[in-house]
Amino acid sequence: MSKIQQINRRDFVKIFGLASGGIILGCNASTVEKKFKPTIHKDFFEPNLFIHLEKNGNVTLIASRSEMGQGIRTSLASAIADEMEADWKYISVKQAIGHEKYGNQNTDGSRSVRTKLEPMRKMGATAKLMLISAAAKKWNVVESACKAENHYIINTNNNEKIFFGDLVEEASKIEIPTEENIQLKKVENFKFIGKTLKSVDLKDFTHGTATYGIDVRIPNMKFAAVARCPVTFGNVKSFNKAKAEKVTGVEKIIQLDRLVPPTGKFFGMLGGVAVIANNTWSAFQGKLDLDIEWNYGENKTFNSEEFTNTLKERVKKTGKLVPGSRGNVSSAFNDSEQTVEATYTVPFLVHAPMEVPNATAWFQKDTIEVWAPVQDPQTTRSELAHFFNIPVENITINVTFLGGGFGRKSKSDFVVEAVALSKEINAPVQVVWTREDDIKHSFYHATSVQYLKGGLDKNGNVTGWLQRVGFPSIVSSFKPLSDYASGFELGQGFTNNPYPLENFRLENVKAEANLRIGWLRSVVHIHSGFGINSFVDELAFAAKKDPVQFHLDLLGKDRIIKGKSNYPFNSRRLKDVLNNTAKMANWGKELPKNHGLGVSIHYSFYSYVATIVEVSVNDEKVKLENVWTTIDCGLALNKDNIKNQLEGATIFGMSIALYGKISTNNGAVEQNNFFDYQMTRMKDAPKIHIEIMDKMHEPPTGVGEPGVPLMAPAICNAIFNATRKRVRSLPLVDLGMI
Amino acid sequence: MDVNLSINGKSYAIQAQEDMPLLWAIRDIVGLTGTKFGCGVSQCGACSVLIDGNLTKSCGTPVSAAIGKEIFTIEGTSENLELLRQTWNDGNVPQCGYCQSGQLIAATFLLDKNENPSDEDIDNAMSSNICRCGTYSRIRKAIHEAVALKNEKI
Numbered sequence: 001m002s003k004i005q006q007i008n009r010r011d012f013v014k015i016f017g018l019a020s021g022g023i024i025l026g027c028n029a030s031t032v033e034k035k036f037k038p039t040i041h042k043d044f045f046e047p048n049l050f051i052h053l054e055k056n057g058n059v060t061l062i063a064s065r066s067e068m069g070q071g072i073r074t075s076l077a078s079a080i081a082d083e084m085e086a087d088w089k090y091i092s093v094k095q096a097i098g099h100e101k102y103g104n105q106n107t108d109g110s111r112s113v114r115t116k117l118e119p120m121r122k123m124g125a126t127a128k129l130m131l132i133s134a135a136a137k138k139w140n141v142v143e144s145a146c147k148a149e150n151h152y153i154i155n156t157n158n159n160e161k162i163f164f165g166d167l168v169e170e171a172s173k174i175e176i177p178t179e180e181n182i183q184l185k186k187v188e189n190f191k192f193i194g195k196t197l198k199s200v201d202l203k204d205f206t207h208g209t210a211t212y213g214i215d216v217r218i219p220n221m222k223f224a225a226v227a228r229c230p231v232t233f234g235n236v237k238s239f240n241k242a243k244a245e246k247v248t249g250v251e252k253i254i255q256l257d258r259l260v261p262p263t264g265k266f267f268g269m270l271g272g273v274a275v276i277a278n279n280t281w282s283a284f285q286g287k288l289d290l291d292i293e294w295n296y297g298e299n300k301t302f303n304s305e306e307f308t309n310t311l312k313e314r315v316k317k318t319g320k321l322v323p324g325s326r327g328n329v330s331s332a333f334n335d336s337e338q339t340v341e342a343t344y345t346v347p348f349l350v351h352a353p354m355e356v357p358n359a360t361a362w363f364q365k366d367t368i369e370v371w372a373p374v375q376d377p378q379t380t381r382s383e384l385a386h387f388f389n390i391p392v393e394n395i396t397i398n399v400t401f402l403g404g405g406f407g408r409k410s411k412s413d414f415v416v417e418a419v420a421l422s423k424e425i426n427a428p429v430q431v432v433w434t435r436e437d438d439i440k441h442s443f444y445h446a447t448s449v450q451y452l453k454g455g456l457d458k459n460g461n462v463t464g465w466l467q468r469v470g471f472p473s474i475v476s477s478f479k480p481l482s483d484y485a486s487g488f489e490l491g492q493g494f495t496n497n498p499y500p501l502e503n504f505r506l507e508n509v510k511a512e513a514n515l516r517i518g519w520l521r522s523v524v525h526i527h528s529g530f531g532i533n534s535f536v537d538e539l540a541f542a543a544k545k546d547p548v549q550f551h552l553d554l555l556g557k558d559r560i561i562k563g564k565s566n567y568p569f570n571s572r573r574l575k576d577v578l579n580n581t582a583k584m585a586n587w588g589k590e591l592p593k594n595h596g597l598g599v600s601i602h603y604s605f606y607s608y609v610a611t612i613v614e615v616s617v618n619d620e621k622v623k624l625e626n627v628w629t630t631i632d633c634g635l636a637l638n639k640d641n642i643k644n645q646l647e648g649a650t651i652f653g654m655s656i657a658l659y660g661k662i663s664t665n666n667g668a669v670e671q672n673n674f675f676d677y678q679m680t681r682m683k684d685a686p687k688i689h690i691e692i693m694d695k696m697h698e699p700p701t702g703v704g705e706p707g708v709p710l711m712a713p714a715i716c717n718a719i720f721n722a723t724r725k726r727v728r729s730l731p732l733v734d735l736g737m738i
Numbered sequence: 739m740d741v742n743l744s745i746n747g748k749s750y751a752i753q754a755q756e757d758m759p760l761l762w763a764i765r766d767i768v769g770l771t772g773t774k775f776g777c778g779v780s781q782c783g784a785c786s787v788l789i790d791g792n793l794t795k796s797c798g799t800p801v802s803a804a805i806g807k808e809i810f811t812i813e814g815t816s817e818n819l820e821l822l823r824q825t826w827n828d829g830n831v832p833q834c835g836y837c838q839s840g841q842l843i844a845a846t847f848l849l850d851k852n853e854n855p856s857d858e859d860i861d862n863a864m865s866s867n868i869c870r871c872g873t874y875s876r877i878r879k880a881i882h883e884a885v886a887l888k889n890e891k892i
Contacts, residue, residue, distance in 0.1 A: 069834030069871045198830045205835030206823045208772015208812035212836060215771035223766065248755050281762035282755075284778070354776050354784060354836040354870045403774070403836025404870050435777045640830050644876070648833055651872025674781040674868060683861040685874035 057165035068405035083124030085148035098377025098397035110702030134170035213373035231667035249282025311449035319507035327503030332464030336455030355403020361418035443518025460543030476513035493528025529709030596722025605702025634698035653711025746814035783867030833871035
């Protein structure tokens, strides 16, 4: 952890926009000196939180990570408050601007709690120590005679107590304690950590007063909509703006050139034709009235169905051998009693957060100010500095609430558009994407095809496992012509397959990108979880074994694999969540007619999850009745919030399995809006039962994403259990099952 | 054209094209941003408001259709909405919160019309509203609890 130090008053005023007396704890801005390299998997440890205690006792805590529904503003604040021994009723949370001094703010990879819990606890503990020192000084007693409790420091000699707020002046004079002197609380003494705290933002969420990006209002701001080429990276050949200009409220029409990101970083923007208006709707209307002739470019023949067929052909032949393969699958298959083969496909998917991409920007001579729902404000800031040639310190990124993110709002192309337009019109402007824009011009979750072959001996033990996979790589969005999957992608469930398979071969086949490819909640685990869990179910059936027992047998002896991270894989924990879920679901029970149970297990973002789904299938239509899920995410910081996240992941994973499909024809995305890119709705929502393993002494691991990859395989396995019909290709709606 | 809108009991004199959807008149001209844009084609319910007590997707309703009528948005207050706010709070319902304005308005309409909705009634009434975060089971429970709370108070 960086050395904690007091920040100067000017910084404080800038951050809080207010001037009042108080203790402000910050952390060393050592990261500022480091060269800022925005990469999608940069994951380093930099404490960053600020505590602001006022004389009236109010405590303002800074949230450095973006809030997109995962409850991070509440969770991390509760960790500080716990160590500080603060009374929760005095706590309020402010969102940080995008700035290196806060440490890594990139809100993705289910890692905010994993990487920030300890630094946040230390921030709280430091504050507590200083308040104790201040009180001790005041009372002229030794510090060890004082303790903190519920916003007071207590003199244990005589039970005299003093309110936190009354210590502000004294505490401000206290030296910052060195890190060695910071003692963190024991698990059994936690007051907030491991309990349930409601969201600090509930009042705003239920009164319509939370400010999302789309709600930002700046005096004299304009509104803009952008028409983009239907084919990825196509550009404007010519356009006629006469009709659009006649729309009431439309003020200006501007051509935007594509901004191509440099290799290895940033997102750029697609370009197109922008309509500037004095309200959002006029901008939307003007856009519809543009008459644009496009140069469609090299992606104009891209047809996703043909591409899937190409991938299906490719996985029939030997692909590039992936490191981590071992043994000899060919001889294992030859020696097997039987072999099983299957090919699984998942289409392109899109995030479709309820709040569409949008950003408000004001470009003024040599400064840029942005208000936007971004997951990674630091990369946004660096990207703007790069494209607009403005020093990074002159760029302010105000992070609003995000109306859902799911990975889409990590890619700030929409911010680049707003800044480019503000520069052009010399006024603040809000760019709002229509839902159609969002569906048709995203950074898509890659389609995939997987071929699996397994061997079984006469006792039904798995003798060999071959898996060939092809999907366009996320790297293609940073480095064109990246036609094979990268190591980090294959590391999401493929190379770290949880079974100790002696003969294991993983191959990767070529897959070109003809759309912008990006990450979506749980990323490549969506493919790997679906392929592996579906295939294990097929093997169990071929071996005439119970699927839960088959998983347990296949996991073999308990083992711990150290790996490169600080989070060793422990197969016992995966078995434990499976056993717990089987118990919750009463696995093995007699089921009503036409009902079926399906199971899946998956390890992702260092968390262990097992899910069982109960479906009913009537007239070939599938309905989800119940979903039982157990997660082992180590220390559970905010329990009800974790349950809420897992409930959400259930619905999100269900939407993927039932409806998720982006297809293209002649290079253009065919779907438009929620009527043809459907979502799970309340009438489809099953009863959801979530349990969290009690692992308070383990470090915390991911929560937001790990529940997602379990759903598609558990649903399809349940359908098989009910009907003996095997679903290998998503989504179910395309098979007439919804 | 000059338009007079009555929103949550307050009168607003604005200038708007008569075919502008009510959503954008409320958000961009009146300046009440609690009502949300989600799809623009009456598919997701984020823009739900009540017009003379009737549940309406404001993105698909021209502002002219609201003239002379009472518009109720998430910035408003009513007995049922306050009960729902309380049980939304008790159940820690929202995640990102974006769709919850529309969810609360739809739930208010449900309770205005049906004093004791069954699970099926709730599913039918609430299935026009999408929650991408997936808070459906909490919404369902919070509606039941609002009914229970109301019965307790009587």
